[in-house]
Amino acid sequence: MAGPGLASRFQRRFLAARQLRSFPWPELEQNLQTSPDSSLLVDILHKTILHPLCVKYPPSTKYRRCFLTELIKKHESTAAEPLDELYDTLADILNEEESTHCYKNYLLPRGECVTLSENVAIISGGTTGLVTWDAAFHLAEWAMEASEVFSNRTVLELGSGIGFTGIAICKTCNPKTYIFSDYHPCVLKQLTENIRLNGFVLEPEATQRTPTESQGQEAEAGNYQTTKLIVAELDWGSVTEKQLLDLQPDVIIAADVVYDPEIIVALVGMLQKLSTFRADRKVPEVYIAFTIRNPDTYHLFQAELDKVGIRWQIIPAHSNSIFFYDMQPNVTILQLFI
Template identity: 35%
Template sequence: MMAEVGDADVEDVRQKTLRELHAQFFEMVPIRRMKWKSEVTESSELGPDVQRLVLQATVTSPLCQKYPPCLTYQKTFMKQFLHLLERFDVEICDEVYEQYTELLSQEEEEDDTLCYKTYQLPCGSPVSLQESVHLISQGTTGLSTWQAAQHLAEWSFENSHIYENRTVLELGSGLGLTGISICKQCKPTQYHFTDCHPQVIFLLAKNIELNLADGKSFLTSQHSPSRKKDVSIMKKIRRQLSLNAEAMINELGDIVEVCMSPTTPPPGEQEGIIQELLNDLADFELSTGVWNRDSELPYGTLKKDPRVSLSKLDWGQPNQELLSRLSADIILGADLVYDASIISDLVPLLKSLLTHQTLSTAPAPVAYVACTVRSEDIRDHFLYSLGKEDLKYEVVAPPCERIFHYDRSVPIEIVKIYA
């Protein structure tokens, strides 16, 4: 005989379902792939009270006010929610119509090319990142969080023991999801974030400040010259990103609908904006109120927590003094091998890092690289290049638990590499 489900059990299931919806919404899971569990989509469960709970978990959540997803995404979510309610022919509460109307009244701006995605960690702590809605922006893949970064973070949560009393160096940190998540969840002794693209480094620094320095991004003084410069740079990055939104994705199948900003200048002005941005954005831009910047090297440590560092690392011509500073027990990387042309710089760098030990008694360094296998030829070329440099490798078991909501249709492998 089937056990009766009590009110407390129903409430528990409902809250779990709403938490899942909340997580998907703030990760900006493509609407077409968003999973609406039956506990919410049963017509008998879609009364006005549940509708208000859905709004509170998403578009009217305090988190949405503080770190909002893309405006277009919010509109499309509400449109889908309305379609769901109409399909089940339930009474739609006034708040749903009011919220949708409010969103529709807001105009797209160039700010919409950069938005926030928020990821919930197992420890309960959120990670909010400012990202680009474009997969490839400004000639770099680093302005968006890729699946391999989420996969590597999930694997790290299940293998947190490897970070205990260890210094970690991350290559190609991008916008910081993997590193910030590990710093919050796994508590390594020291964590070195690195990248090489100036705009990526600028946004990475802001995301580190936001999540690891009590949100003291852009400094504390609203009127300080440093803050004004940061705001100016951010606006120019956003405006330049809006210039690249040439492809319209009207069905929101894979990301979100990308629209040209009404303030987008004509093509003749674009070069001027790019040059203006390059003039303002130094090769290694850090806020002096938040970071201790090295006087000679492109390296800085977080004032609030000197165990966290950020540096510009050129794989092709690495500064040897900087490499010495970045000596680590564990080297991490996610989606580093997306182009065969990168391998000739990456593999020698890995060999240098894995064979450099400051203490003879210290454990040998080891690297973990998460590779999205879009092309088996590129993956095989990477593994072959490791062998040519006398580096050993093995593919480790993937994470068991699914924490984040990324597309898992393309296989991702985590390769352990050692000398």
């Protein structure tokens, strides 16, 4: 008999296109050996490749092909009768053409979903912003646990990338206004598409694109949307105090923006400009999530913060484990006091 939620664990990993080695294959093999009927495999197939979300917003063709091939191997290693549905589904996938774009679907605790269109390559169009990095998942999980930080407040996200963290926060934390920001044109285009894909309506004056009818899995979301959403082009090196003041953020967040010395200097310079808020209004709360890939880069960030008098503290690890990202002990969140 399958352990509790085995098919659902396959589903969450598959819809988010996590690495195949992270799936509970040994548990599946054990179940198939003790109970070699096809019901569990059929359940997994319908919760993954044949799930309505996957049919409408599929992971890459290669990913689906590799997953199904592995599933067929597990089935063939048992004494069960051949399962035509597995082979028919694989034949359909083999006839598809590869695309440079794919979808990932992240299930949220209350049943909602964040659907993202991503680029298959890690670096595309001269930017790393067209995929979702681990710190973005880490920040979103913490935000859901600390939703009072965001509820009914204006949030500015720096380096939003393709939008995962912001869309998740907008769906779960009820901010008053959420300002997505980035600089690279390709990223801004993909970001805008992903926001609309998830059923949100953007402030029309905040984006140069003509508003289009939402095609997302929650196309009706605009009917009950309470959060004001804005996409802003923000160049950290040239942004002025007035531009930042006009945004009027209560909370500022960023994920995986501390990875390059030049970017760190620009980021800290912009945070320093934000300290001018002290004159006439409450200074924003700032939370930066990042993966420490290079200790020297992390120490440079700390040194640049110290140089301009920005204090910081590490946010304690959260207990939420919602997204099946490649959790590493060196993913952390700093709160900055500007």
